[in-house]
Amino acid sequence: MLSHNGINIFILFLLHTLMPSNFVLTISNRDISSLREKVVSMFYHSYNGYMKYAYPYDELKPLTCTGHDTWGSYSLTLIDALDTLLVIGNQTEFVRVASALVKTLDFDRDINVSVFETNIRVVGGLLSAHLLSGRVGFQLDDNWPCDGPLLNLAFDVAERLLPAFDTNTGMPYGTVNLRYGVPEGETSITCTAGVGTFILEFGTLSRLTGDQRFEDAALRALNGLWKAKSDLGLVGNHIDVQTSKWTAQDSGIGPGIDSYFEYLLKGAILFDSPWLLEMFRELYKSIVVYNKVDDWYIWSNMFKGKYSMTTFHSLDAYWPGLQTLHGDVANASRTLKNYYSVWRKFGFTPEFLQIAHGLPIKGRESYPLRPELIESTMYLYQATKDPYFLEMGREILHSIETSCKTKCGYATVKNIITHELDDKMESFFLAETTKYLYLLFDANNFLHGESDPADNDLKCKMHSQGYIFNTEAHPIDIGALKCCHTKRIKEFETKVTPLPLTCKTRNFDARLSFGENFIED
Structure with missing residues (x-):
C-alpha cells in the first residue's frame, strides 16, 4: 500500500x-x-x-440484435426510457408506451429480483412517468397526481419489495421473490447502497398515496445504517442486515456505497428533512478526512482510517x-x-x-x-x-x-x-x-426551469419547486409531492373520507414529521 x-x-x-x-x-x-x-x-x-x-425482454444485446432478460423480465428498458421520451419532447410516444405498460405489466410473478435494482429502475421509472404524465394529460382524473394508473403499478411492485425489510435491523435483504417474498436461504449480507437507496422512491410513494409503510421502511433502513457506522463516522461496503455486523470494512464513495450518500442529501432536499441533511454532512466530513487525497477519493478501513485501496x-x-x-x-x-x-x-x-x-x-x-x-x-x-x-x-x-x-x-x-x-x-x-x-x-429544458404555463390548469402545480433525480436519473417533482402530502394530512385531520384509491391495501397514516421519530437508541 x-x-x-x-x-x-x-x-x-x-x-x-x-x-x-x-x-x-x-x-x-x-x-x-x-x-x-x-x-x-x-x-x-x-x-x-x-x-x-429486444422488446418485451429487459434489455437489448446490441452486437447480435437480440433481447434478453436481466433484472426481472418486465420490459425493463422500456420502463427506464419512458420519462426520457418526455425530456426530449416526444409526447406521442410517451402516451403510447405508458398506455401499453398499464395494459401489459404484471408483477404477480414467481421470480427472484434485486430489491435495489427493482426499486431504482422500475419503481423510480414508474413514479417519474406518473408525475410527468400531467404534462401530456395521460389518464388524469380529479385525484391526480395523488392517484393514477402508473402510480398504481409503482405501488404494486414496491409493495412486493416490502417483505425484504422484515429483518432484525430494518435493513433489507438484497433479493425478494415478487410473489412469495424473501427466498428461503437468502443471504443476509447486503451492500450499503442496497440498504440506503430507498427513501426517494418509498418516501414519494407514501407522500402520494398516504400509505406510510414505504417511508417507514426506508427510514428504518437508514437508521440501521446510521447506528452501525464506525466511531470515525465511516460506513463499510457490506453489512449483515440481521446482526449489523460489517462483512466488508472498506469505506469509500464508490461501488457498494455510492447511492447511500446520494439519497441522504437528495432525500433531505426532497422532503425538507434536517435529519437526513445532518447525517449526510457528518458522513461528508469523515470522507474528506479519511478518503480524499489531492481531489481524488480512495478507500480506507472504516475502523482504522488507513488507506486500503x-x-x-x-x-x-x-x-x-x-x-x-x-x-x-x-x-x-x-x-x-x-x-x-x-x-x-x-x-x-x-x-x-x-x-x-x-x-x-x-x-x-x-x-x-x-x-x-x-x-x-x-x-x-x-x-x-x-x-x-x-x-x-x-x-x-x-x-x-x-x-x-x-x-x-x-x-x-x-x-x-x-x-x-x-x-x-x-x-x-x-x-x-x-x-x-x-x-x-x-439549457431551456423544463427540468431546468421554473413553473410551466402548461401546468396552470392542474390542481397540484407541477414543476413549481423543481425536480430531484433518483439514482437512475428518474426525476421526482417536489411540488407535486408536497401537494399530495398536504391533501393527505387534511384528510386525516378533518376525518374526511380519503380520496378513492385503486389499490385496496393502502393504509393512511399521515405524519407531520420526517425521520426524527426514527432515531433509536
Missing part, C-alpha cells in the same frame, strides 16, 4: 500526463444545438433498436455532481477534472483504475456506457455555466458515438485500451446516459 506522500507523487504525475495542456473553448450556440440533435439521434437509434429486436472506480464519478448539489462547487470541479483526465487518456473510464499507475485493473477494463461522469458534468455546467463542461460533454458524446455504435444500438466497451465491444446495452443507457447528455446541451 502506498504512503500518503507516495500517492501525492503519483497523482501529480498522472495529472500532468492526462490533462490537456492547451484546452481551447470554441463551442457556440450552433454547436450546442447540433450536439443536442446528435444525442436525440443516439437515443432513437438505441430505443428503436430495443423496440425492434488506491483505486478510482467509474461509479465514483457521480460524486462531483453530489458535491455540486451540496454547494461545494470548487472541490467538485477539481475532482471532476481529475476523472475526466482518465476519460481523455483512454476514450472512456474503466470500471477500476489503479491511480498510482494510471492503468485499469486486469479484468475490470470495461466501460458499460455508464452515465456518472456525464451526470456530474451536467450538474457543474448548470452551476457554473462554464463552457469547459460543454466541451467535456462533446468529447464524451464523440467517444460513445464513434466507438460504441452498432447496427441496432450502442454496446458496452469490453476493454477501454483495445476498444473491443461486448454484447450488452444496459437499460440505464436510455434512462441516464442519453438523458444527462441531452440535459447538458438543453
Whole structure:
C-alpha cells in the first residue's frame, strides 16, 4: 500500500500526463444545438433498436440484435426510457408506451429480483412517468397526481419489495421473490447502497398515496445504517442486515456505497428533512478526512482510517455532481477534472483504475456506457455555466458515438485500451446516459426551469419547486409531492373520507414529521 506522500507523487504525475495542456473553448450556440440533435439521434437509434429486436425482454444485446432478460423480465428498458421520451419532447410516444405498460405489466410473478435494482429502475421509472404524465394529460382524473394508473403499478411492485425489510435491523435483504417474498436461504449480507437507496422512491410513494409503510421502511433502513457506522463516522461496503455486523470494512464513495450518500442529501432536499441533511454532512466530513487525497477519493478501513485501496472506480464519478448539489462547487470541479483526465487518456473510464499507475485493473477494463461522469458534468455546467463542461460533454458524446455504435444500438466497451465491444446495452443507457447528455446541451429544458404555463390548469402545480433525480436519473417533482402530502394530512385531520384509491391495501397514516421519530437508541 502506498504512503500518503507516495500517492501525492503519483497523482501529480498522472495529472500532468492526462490533462490537456492547451484546452481551447470554441463551442457556440450552433454547436450546442447540433450536439443536442446528435444525442436525440443516439437515443432513437438505441430505443428503436430495443423496440425492434429486444422488446418485451429487459434489455437489448446490441452486437447480435437480440433481447434478453436481466433484472426481472418486465420490459425493463422500456420502463427506464419512458420519462426520457418526455425530456426530449416526444409526447406521442410517451402516451403510447405508458398506455401499453398499464395494459401489459404484471408483477404477480414467481421470480427472484434485486430489491435495489427493482426499486431504482422500475419503481423510480414508474413514479417519474406518473408525475410527468400531467404534462401530456395521460389518464388524469380529479385525484391526480395523488392517484393514477402508473402510480398504481409503482405501488404494486414496491409493495412486493416490502417483505425484504422484515429483518432484525430494518435493513433489507438484497433479493425478494415478487410473489412469495424473501427466498428461503437468502443471504443476509447486503451492500450499503442496497440498504440506503430507498427513501426517494418509498418516501414519494407514501407522500402520494398516504400509505406510510414505504417511508417507514426506508427510514428504518437508514437508521440501521446510521447506528452501525464506525466511531470515525465511516460506513463499510457490506453489512449483515440481521446482526449489523460489517462483512466488508472498506469505506469509500464508490461501488457498494455510492447511492447511500446520494439519497441522504437528495432525500433531505426532497422532503425538507434536517435529519437526513445532518447525517449526510457528518458522513461528508469523515470522507474528506479519511478518503480524499489531492481531489481524488480512495478507500480506507472504516475502523482504522488507513488507506486500503488506491483505486478510482467509474461509479465514483457521480460524486462531483453530489458535491455540486451540496454547494461545494470548487472541490467538485477539481475532482471532476481529475476523472475526466482518465476519460481523455483512454476514450472512456474503466470500471477500476489503479491511480498510482494510471492503468485499469486486469479484468475490470470495461466501460458499460455508464452515465456518472456525464451526470456530474451536467450538474457543474448548470452551476457554473462554464463552457469547459460543454466541451467535456462533446468529447464524451464523440467517444460513445464513434466507438460504441452498432447496427441496432450502442454496446458496452469490453476493454477501454483495445476498444473491443461486448454484447450488452444496459437499460440505464436510455434512462441516464442519453438523458444527462441531452440535459447538458438543453439549457431551456423544463427540468431546468421554473413553473410551466402548461401546468396552470392542474390542481397540484407541477414543476413549481423543481425536480430531484433518483439514482437512475428518474426525476421526482417536489411540488407535486408536497401537494399530495398536504391533501393527505387534511384528510386525516378533518376525518374526511380519503380520496378513492385503486389499490385496496393502502393504509393512511399521515405524519407531520420526517425521520426524527426514527432515531433509536
